[in-house]
Amino acid sequence: MGNSVFNKKRRGKILSGRxxxxxKLSLELRVDIDGYRPVNKVSGDFFIARGKTRYVGSFISDIAKKPKIKSGNVIFEGKCKFTWNAQFSKIQVKIQRNPKKSTPRKATIQFLSEDGTLGGKYDCNFESNYFRTVQYEQDVEEGVKPFESYDTSSLEGGGPDRRLSVEVAFAEAGIEFQRMPSNIITSHREWEDEELRNLMKEHFSLLKDKPQWKxxxxxxxxxxxxxxxxxTMLNGEKRPRQGCVVFHNVIRGSKPVALREQLWTYIHELGHCFxxxxxxxxxxxxxxxxxRPSALSWMTFPEYxxxxxxxxxxxxxFQFDDEEIIHLRHxxxxxxxxxxxxCIGYKLESFDV
Ligand SMILES: [Zn+2]
Incomplete structure (x- = not known):
């Protein structure tokens, strides 16, 4: 995977990321034009800082033409779809190709109306090659051995050989997982759905009644x-998709088939949380x-x-499909x-297996 975000040498050259x-009105800008599995899109979220930071809205844009290179900058244009009815729906983005080592790479985005009237302009500093960062808390029932990693070369399969953990599988989708401290939860004979929801409330240290990347x-x-x-996926008391559970009595073991099943299950359930x-x-x-029943994705049941x-x-x-990559990143x-x-339409957990 020479093209991967994990290749430290190349990382500094890749423009894609956050x-x-x-x-007062700040923008999180995500540029996706090179690096690992680029989807040629730009997206962003606006926040307003008045006392505490509040989310305002989002946009997504295709990149209209091949980016141009001019005076040390990569320049490209697009037309956006917003979460609101926006007048300035065209964008011009300019990114420094080779910034000085001591300063972060800069990206400037200019919004324009259809007739070319200038709207807002934002100067953004490079933050990460990842498009989004999520804090991941994995709590474990006493006596259960959690999944660590699976080597994809151990069984016949597609894609390059590599060792995949939860973090690496999501990193390949452009999402950073930051592992938070884990709690051991007292063992229980059988978990009922209601108990699991209460358990999340009690033990998910980072849980809050608000949307958050946790x-x-x-x-x-x-x-x-x-x-x-x-x-199964778990909804919070008032908010959806805040956590999930995996049941090891169905997927336990240390043989490759079991480890592959565990990897699939962890990523699949976390996929629902997104x-x-x-x-x-x-x-x-x-x-x-x-x-897309034939999609080769974590969200496809092998038996279906x-x-x-x-x-x-x-x-x-061992990847999400292209449309899912776009959803996760943008x-x-x-x-x-x-x-x-x-969850779009209805509760996902009700038809999970
Ligand atoms: Zn499912």
Whole structure:
């Protein structure tokens, strides 16, 4: 993966990532034109700092033409879709190619109206090669051995050989997972849904009644009535998608097949926390989109893959599909952030297996 965000040598040359402006109305700008799996989009979230910082709205734009290089800058244009009815919907973005080592790379975004009237302009400093950063708290039921990593070369499969953990799998999608301290939770015979929701309230140290880039995963043993579910997403008391559970009695083991199953389950459930739907149920989104049952994605159930699960595992490259990558990196903030908008259409957990 010479093109990966993990390649430290190349990292400094990659323009893609997250930039931020300061001031009363500030912008988090995400540029996605090079680096690992670029999707040629620019997106951003606006915040207003008045006392405490408040989220205002988001935009997303395709990049219209191939970027130009002029006087040491990469320049490109686009037309945005906003969360509000915006008059200045065109953008011109300028990014320094080779900034001085002592200063952060700068990106400037100029908003314009259709007739070229200048709107807001934001000077943003480079912050990270990741598009979004999430704090990850993984609490573990006493006596259960949580998943650590899976080496994709251990079984026949698609994609390059590599060792994947939760952090690495999300890093490949451009999302940084920062692991927070973990709690051990007293063992329990079987967990009921209601108990799991209360458990999240009690043990998820970072939980707040607001949208935030913080997610909880509980490594549990058994669900009530041995439902056979590998995991489930959890809503908070008032807000959706704040955490999830994985059940190790269904996926336990240290053999490659078990580790692969654990990896899939952890990433799949966390994917729901980012508001991703199952590949065969994408049409339930509002507004609706096409189902993609053949998608080679973490959100595809191997057993529902049209050619069967063994074909799925042969071809799966251990990644989200392109549309999901766009959602994770550039979706409007409240459609993606944990505790944001309610799951599109209905509660995801009700049809999870
Ligand atoms: Zn699911």
């Amino acid at each position: 930039y931020r402006s300061s001031g 997610v909880w995963l509980f490594v549990a043993d058994k669900q009530e009535r041995g439902s056979g579910r590998r995991g 508001n991703l739907l199952h590949s065969h149920q994408k049409a339930r989104a509002d507004p609706t989109i096409m189902n 893959y049209p050619d069967g699960s063994s074909e799925y595992w042969k071809k799966f490259t 979706g409007f903030r409240n459609d993606v952030i944990m505790g944001g908008n309610d």
